[in-house]
Amino acid sequence: MRVLDVATMLAAPFCAALLGDFGAEVIKVEMPGSGDPFRRFGTMTEAGASLNWLNDGRNKKSVTLDLRQPRGAALLKRLVADCDILVENFRPGTLERWGLGYETLKAIKRDLILVRISAYGQDGPYRDRPGFARIAHAFSGLAYLAGEADGPPVTPGSTSLADYISGLYAAFGALLAYTSRERFGDGQMVDVALYEGIFRMLDELAPAYARSGFVRERMGADTVNVVPHSHYQSADGKWVALACSTDRMFERLASVMQRPDLLAPDRFPTMAQRVAARAEVNDIVADWIGSLSRDEVMRRCLDGEVPIGPLNSIADIFDDPQFHARGNLLHVQDRRVGEVVVPNVVPRLSATPGRLASLGPDLGQHNDEIYRGYLGISAEEFESLRADGVI
Incomplete structure (x- = not known):
């Protein structure tokens, strides 16, 4: 060609x-x-x-x-x-x-x-x-x-x-x-x-507006229809990205956090409940992550099969074994x-x-x-x- x-x-x-x-x-x-x-x-x-x-x-x-x-x-x-x-x-x-x-x-x-x-x-x-x-x-x-x-x-x-x-x-x-x-x-x-x-690439932005007139606004690191799905700071000042896109993922996170109470019927077992209580759920997750170092948060979440990853700078990328592999x-x-x-x-x-x-x-x-x-x-x-x- x-x-x-x-x-x-x-x-x-x-x-x-x-x-x-x-x-x-x-x-x-x-x-x-x-x-x-x-x-x-x-x-x-x-x-x-x-x-x-x-x-x-x-x-x-x-x-x-x-x-x-x-x-x-x-x-x-x-x-x-x-x-x-x-x-x-x-x-x-x-x-x-x-x-x-x-x-x-x-x-x-x-x-x-x-x-x-x-x-x-x-x-x-x-x-x-x-x-x-x-x-x-x-x-x-x-x-x-x-x-x-x-x-x-x-x-x-x-x-x-x-x-x-x-x-x-x-x-x-x-x-x-x-x-x-x-x-x-x-x-x-x-x-x-x-x-x-x-x-x-803006997912459901157009069909959601056409269907109901919903105009999505800025939400920082959050995602409109998923909670917890954001960036959180660890005790050592570093940041992680957490993605609990399903109820099953949140169950795993609650287990890792040793917080079975979060799954009670009147708490946050469903995505709709978590979205309705976005600020409260985010605060609970942020407090837990903020009590641990990034490496410890990563270890616990990965051991519990909770999707998590570091917010890498380019310096982090150059040191990361996955990029090298x-x-x-x-x-x-x-x-x-x-x-x-x-x-x-x-x-x-x-x-x-x-x-x-x-x-x-x-x-x-x-x-x-x-x-x-x-x-x-x-x-x-x-x-x-x-x-x-x-x-």
Whole structure:
């Protein structure tokens, strides 16, 4: 599979990176001189590229090409003729203004798969609005739910979550389209709005509102229909996540706590009773956890088969034996910056596993290989394109 990544920053490039993790040849098309702004986003390295770029530009070849120039658009068309998937995340209509719209590209290659990620999708009244992941978190309804009940809405963990989720859905769509192409011979367009993947993951938010008008509000670490299901602090100041999603789980917790009285018929044996007495149940659990060290709480709960886990910082993750056993932290030697540790490929396949062949490339590193090797451009034309700022 050959993929053209003409996008910038994160969502669509992440889609291409996922395909590259499993063997696709990904050609990253960047502006001459400056390249993808993601190269300079985040912690910079001595190589002049950010750690973000080294990680998420993985398994790609970089060429420079100014798509705004007619000669640049013509070169992209030549690349499209021999590729399977093109991913982009410009505002809707941008490729069309450059003479590179879907119908134009489809005329060059009938079975091309065009993956388009934008803030609000290719249609609708908001199609022309700009957007980033933070805006998607707000628009989708996620940010409204994040934070304490008496506090303002906050960022839900990662400001780039919507980018990564959109990229994942886009890769899923690309593979569905690729499978369809194998059966029916035609390509198609995959259209993903940045907010849609987040909205799809908000469990029963939409059907609950449509059915009863229920508007879920911020609840901090709690969950709307499950108690106890939250974060609790141990005696040594550390935090654990506890998840008693069923009555059976709460029975086990009561046993671990040596509190059989909590299961009395007029107390909290059912989820409905616990939800109705949320504050009281949470206080009881918090007091018990707060009387023990985190390690002791973890030991007792795990021995009693109660779902519990630590709230890990990245330092905790680097020390955790599970992350090491699963190979989640991949140590990569890079000729420019030495060792870099990045998240490993996901998912794990037993017969055809993915791999990380290289970190994010230097700008234009593969110009000669792609333009002269793949397209057969002469040395004279190559120098002319470079002199004119096309590549």
